[in-house]
Amino acid sequence: MAAESKSSAKSHPRPLSPHLQVYRPQYTSVLSITHRATGVALAVGxxxxxxxxxxxxxGERAFAGVNAFLGSGFGRVILFGWTVAFFYHLGNGIRHLFWDAGxxxxxPTAEKSGWLVIAFTIAATILSWALGLAVLGGR
Amino acid sequence: MSKSLRSPLGRARGLGSAKDGTHHWWAQRVTAIALIPLSLWFVASIVRLAGAPLIDLQAWAASPVVAVLLLILVVATFQHARLGMQVVVEDYVHHEGVKVAALLAINGASLLFGAISAFAVLKLAFGG
Incomplete structure (x- = not known):
């Protein structure tokens, strides 16, 4: 029986579910894949x-070298991207934990909490960079 | 119940044929919850130390509380990243050989960079 179904599967390919690109991207699905993308970015981070x-x-020399890179224009762009990815993944991760708890x-709630995560990401990124640059300027 | 091929013991253990059960899922959540306060504390500390000379960073990391929290942060971060990257590879890489190689690389890199980070924290903490 098992061998029979295997051979028929070979001659007649089983229907597959439609792949991702046939679906119109929705707000909630874009947030979902962004969670993955930021997770991968943070793993590289x-x-x-x-x-x-x-x-x-x-020691001093190595520390100065890494800080010179992080303080450069390119380094700051990477750090800024890391900050955005971090706060998004944190906020959306908490959203996931609420879902896990049921x-x-x-x-409607999932859309609202999604907007809340985006608002949190923007606010927390701006706040931490404003504070960081203020600390830096005060030295 | 009587139609199931699983033994009562196997059913009670709930580990399935992979002998793993919900361990991966659960570990991902446990590290996630640990990382909420730890990562916020770390980012706040880094913001406070922005542009600080190395001696300030050394003084900060030499505190036992900070050193222990940094160690837990490093372990939780690399474990969480490893589990997450594993799911991403399992979802998108369908060639068996490439998948196994990618999973081995992720496990090895997480262990290596996690251990390097932990050692660096200890070295900072003990002033070596």
Missing amino acids: TLMLACWLVAAAT YGFDL
């Missing part, structure tokens, strides 16, 4: 964290 920690543990899964 952990290598930056490791570099920074190693430089700090190595709350907020209906569509």
Whole structure:
């Protein structure tokens, strides 16, 4: 029986579910894939964290080198992107934890909490950069 | 119940044929919850230390509370990243050989960079 269905599967390919590109991207689905994308970006960012920690543990010269990179225009763009990804993944991760606990899964609430995550990401990014630049300027 | 092929013991353990059960899912949530306060604390600390000389950073990391929290942060971060990247690879990489190689690379890189980060935290903390 199993062998029979296997051979018929070979001659007649099984129907597959439609792939991602046939669906119109929706607000909630875009937020969902963004959670993944920011997660991957943050995973790559952990290598930056490791570099920074190693430089700090190595000594003045290495620390100055890493800081010069992070303080450069390119370094700041990366840090800014990291900040956005971090706050988005944090906020949306908390949204996921509420879903795991069984709350907020209906569509109106899921859309509202999605906007809340975006508002939090923008506000927290602006706040932390304003504070960071103020600390930097005060030195 | 009587039609199930699973033994009563297997059913009670709930680990399925992968012998893993919900461990991956659960570990991803446990590290996520730990990282909420830890990562916010770390970002706030880094903002406060923006542009600070190394000696200030060393003084900060030499505090036992800070050093221990940094160690937990490093372990939770690399574990969370490893579990997340594993799911991404399992979802999108369909060639068996490439998938296994990618999973091995993710596991190895997480362990390597996690250990390097933890060692750097200890070195900073002990002033070496």
